[in-house]
Amino acid sequence: MSDKLNKVIFIIVLFISTTIYSQVRLPKLVSDGMVLQRNTHVKIWGWAGKDEKVYVHFKNSTYNTVADDEGDWSIELPKLKAGGPYDMQIDASDSITIHNIMIGDVWICSGQSNMEHTMGSFSWVYPDIIANSTNKYIREFNVPETYNFISPQKDFKGGSWEEANPENVLNWSAVAYFFGKYIYDKYKIPIGLINSSLGGSPIESWLSADALKEFPKDLHEADMFKDTTLIKKIIEADNARMNAWYTELWKKDLGSQEPQHKWYDPSLKTSDWDSMNVPGYWAQETKLGLINGVIWFRKKIDIPSSLIGKSGKLILGRIVDADSAYINGKFVGTTSYQYPRRRYDIPTGLLKEGENVVTVRIISNIGEGGFVPDKVYAIVADGDTLNLKGEWKYRLGTVMPPLEPQTFIRWKPEGLYNAMLAPLLNYKMKGVVWYQGESNADRPIEYRKLFPALIRDWRMHWDEGNFPFLFVQLPNFMEPKSQPSESDWALLRESQLDALNVPNTGMAVTIDIGEWNDIHPVDKKDVGKRLALAAEKIAYGDNLVYSGPIYKSMKVEGNKVVISFTHTGSGLMLKGKGKTSCFAIAGKDKHFIWAKVKIEDDKIVVWNNKISHPVAVRYAWADDPVGAKLYNKEGLPASPFRTDDWNALQ
Numbered sequence: 001m002s003d004k005l006n007k008v009i010f011i012i013v014l015f016i017s018t019t020i021y022s023q024v025r026l027p028k029l030v031s032d033g034m035v036l037q038r039n040t041h042v043k044i045w046g047w048a049g050k051d052e053k054v055y056v057h058f059k060n061s062t063y064n065t066v067a068d069d070e071g072d073w074s075i076e077l078p079k080l081k082a083g084g085p086y087d088m089q090i091d092a093s094d095s096i097t098i099h100n101i102m103i104g105d106v107w108i109c110s111g112q113s114n115m116e117h118t119m120g121s122f123s124w125v126y127p128d129i130i131a132n133s134t135n136k137y138i139r140e141f142n143v144p145e146t147y148n149f150i151s152p153q154k155d156f157k158g159g160s161w162e163e164a165n166p167e168n169v170l171n172w173s174a175v176a177y178f179f180g181k182y183i184y185d186k187y188k189i190p191i192g193l194i195n196s197s198l199g200g201s202p203i204e205s206w207l208s209a210d211a212l213k214e215f216p217k218d219l220h221e222a223d224m225f226k227d228t229t230l231i232k233k234i235i236e237a238d239n240a241r242m243n244a245w246y247t248e249l250w251k252k253d254l255g256s257q258e259p260q261h262k263w264y265d266p267s268l269k270t271s272d273w274d275s276m277n278v279p280g281y282w283a284q285e286t287k288l289g290l291i292n293g294v295i296w297f298r299k300k301i302d303i304p305s306s307l308i309g310k311s312g313k314l315i316l317g318r319i320v321d322a323d324s325a326y327i328n329g330k331f332v333g334t335t336s337y338q339y340p341r342r343r344y345d346i347p348t349g350l351l352k353e354g355e356n357v358v359t360v361r362i363i364s365n366i367g368e369g370g371f372v373p374d375k376v377y378a379i380v381a382d383g384d385t386l387n388l389k390g391e392w393k394y395r396l397g398t399v400m401p402p403l404e405p406q407t408f409i410r411w412k413p414e415g416l417y418n419a420m421l422a423p424l425l426n427y428k429m430k431g432v433v434w435y436q437g438e439s440n441a442d443r444p445i446e447y448r449k450l451f452p453a454l455i456r457d458w459r460m461h462w463d464e465g466n467f468p469f470l471f472v473q474l475p476n477f478m479e480p481k482s483q484p485s486e487s488d489w490a491l492l493r494e495s496q497l498d499a500l501n502v503p504n505t506g507m508a509v510t511i512d513i514g515e516w517n518d519i520h521p522v523d524k525k526d527v528g529k530r531l532a533l534a535a536e537k538i539a540y541g542d543n544l545v546y547s548g549p550i551y552k553s554m555k556v557e558g559n560k561v562v563i564s565f566t567h568t569g570s571g572l573m574l575k576g577k578g579k580t581s582c583f584a585i586a587g588k589d590k591h592f593i594w595a596k597v598k599i600e601d602d603k604i605v606v607w608n609n610k611i612s613h614p615v616a617v618r619y620a621w622a623d624d625p626v627g628a629k630l631y632n633k634e635g636l637p638a639s640p641f642r643t644d645d646w647n648a649l650q
Contacts, residue, residue: 014489024048024092027154027645029427029533033161035102035139035192035429040464044076045426048092057089067092074426081298082189085136101189102137104190105183106429107535109176110206110421111436113339114472114527115260117520120170120490124343125522130166138164138180140172143196143424148413149225152422154540155375160193173197175435175472178528183535194429196420202439203450204413206421211457212413215450222414231409238406245403252398253294255361263296263395266357270298273393279317279377281370286394292364294397298357301379301386305353310382314358316342317375318518321361328356338372340521348382358388366402374517411439425461431468431539433531437492438474438519444491451499454494466504468539470531473507473515473521473639475521478623484584484592489623493640500550501531506534509548509637514626530636545569548636554617560607561585561617563643568602569632578625582620587611590644604630616644 001608019050026046036042044612048054048067056063056075067073073590084102089095109115119130162168169177173195180191198205203216212219225231250256276285283290314325318341324334325344328351333344340551358379362369371377377388382638410416440447455469473496474489495510500507513523537546549565551571556562565572574597583606585595593619597608606617620628620640630638 007593023094024052024054024090024096026090026096026098027423027426028156028159029424029636030098031160031192032097032099032143033101033351034137035104035106035161036077036080037106037191037192037430038080038103038189039182040079040428042077042080042428043074043426044077044088044090045072045092046140046400046420047071047440048073050518052092056092057091058635059086068376077475084190086631101188102139102192104137104192105187106192106194106427107176107183108194108196108424108429108432109173109179110196110432111434111472112197112439114438114520115173115195115197115433115435116199117174117524118170119172121176121340121520122174122522122524123170126174126320126525129525130169133164133166133169133177135181135184138177138193139185140164140168140176140180140193140195143194143420145410146419147205147410147412147456148419149222149231149412149415149646151420152418152586155423156420170648174524175527175531176433178525179531180528182529182532186536187540192429194424194427196216196424197435198410198420198559200439201411201416201436203436203447203454205411205416206436206540207414207450207454208417208422208461209414209455210314210460211453213415214453218413219413225409225412226416234407234409241404241595242406245400249363249398249400250586252400253295255296255395255397263298263397264329264331264361266329266359268298270393270395273298273395275391277388278392279373279375281320281368282332282394283368284369288396290368291396291399293400293404294368295369295394296397297360297362297392297394299353299390299392300355301358301388302354303351303356303379303386304384306383307351307384308353309348310380311348312346312379314342314344314346315376315378315380316344316371316388316578317377317483318342318372318373319360319362319367320367320369321365324361326350326357326359326361329359341375346379351379351381361397361516366405372517390624394548408650416527421458421460424495428464429462429467431470431535433535434469434471435527436494441474441488441492444488444495447492448495448498451495455499455502455505468504468506469533470506470508470534470538471499471532473497473509473511475510476512476516476628477514478516478622479518480516480624480626481622484594484618485567485622487621487623490621490625490642494642497550497639497641504538506538506546507530507639508534509639511625511628511640512621512637513623516626533636545632545634545636549630549632549638551619551639551641551643556614559609559612559614561643562600562610562613563606563617565602565604565638567632569634569636570601571633572604572632573631575600575629575631576627582622582625582628582631584618584621585611585614586618587613587645588615590616592616616642618642618644 320338533546547567584592
């Protein structure tokens, strides 16, 4: 090969490599359909070649800068008024045009599964709202779910802005959508929702390394997981253990062994099977006791001729842990873990007139297995509901030892901050909406420090001052207690209530819209509405009642305690019927008993004639405070509280 040809090849390679190196790039957030924050200096940033000149053309103005030695560049736009759509052109060695940009208010929506759960998860609850969701002024960016323990990341691996419409909103956070819709309906400005949430995540996974210095145990764990070899070993060991467990389960399951006689076969004889009332847990309802493994359930049901040829739904409430469902021997659906609601499509033609057989194969990994009580179990078709509750036949497929849970590495401290929050920090926004706490309910006292630390941490790194931080107090959950008792969920709610001492924060109380048997209640609309009310006051400065009553002080008068509140609105009221008010009272022995209550001059008077010298009162102090009925007349519930000292019972 001649020297001349070598030089030509070298020049071509150099040109190509230089072009690739210097190609201007933008973060995933800075893309088509984005919403930019109004009334502030907006930052546009990206990457280019070293010392490369970059020009940003927007709204008849041009801005320029030069990339630094690392190729990083940024330009700050002047304050922008709400409006759109607009296009933006970015020129360097090449050119990028960003289309359909709106200017309005941007909200970061974060937390765990109750923030993550999508509109599609509740499509059967909100069908009309979804059908009428088209609105080009409401948009969402879903942050990809991932983690990183090495360092804060500069960009996401994916993600795009979407406009609200019946197809897109199915994948949007339900709480975020309702919050954004209420804000848009009130102010008629474009709303950008950035959903950065992950189911099951504890609060420490959303803290930076700086913030974790206040929590040495969590910081040590974060440092441990910087070792990628350790992560690989844990994942491999978990996978091997779990695969071995399920392989053994399938091998031993009597109901799956004989291909011609599987236990979902509708012709199978079940006269020797035992019976159990559904819903319920077999540890409580049968002679099986507390075992794990595979249990098969079958039920015969008569289908009327009016439903023949119709499609429908098999609704199986919730099942612990995993299930596979069959109708007349045909597979109709499966779910691999306990939390989702089971709603399986029944194909047209599968139901037949007369006797039909529903079969459910349940895998229990650990703890009690079965059908969660107080849920719907039915076949629904053409507006008719055929109840499946009652007696079912069951048979043991196999017994297995409890399966040790996997190590959820993505939940470890710092990992989500680095991967799912840090790439947002250049993006100007209005405020944060936060729904989290369930995964920290076993450490409620620690949360009293962790939560304010997170708010401070995010505000410091965003460097936008004390931006509005709105959050959801945990809803009612778990089996109600008949007598006053201690509660980690109540303590966690108290830690959340205490966070209102942090400036520019607002809280949505939800103890009246949860579900005792479901950590993921379906009412996301009222959650969004109450968060929006807090935003109207905290973020937009409107003069309105945005919170339910909050405990202020107490005064003992004889054998009665008089409780004063803030946020009483146009007055206090005790909503609903029944004797239970969820107020409990105690003397010096700190033994709480239910109290009588009445309203006097917008104060609550609490007493029980068995206690002559009261010292403390509690309200709604329970996992599921049934009977909690203190509201203001604007219809907002009071936050749970206790008057006894925080440290007194620790």
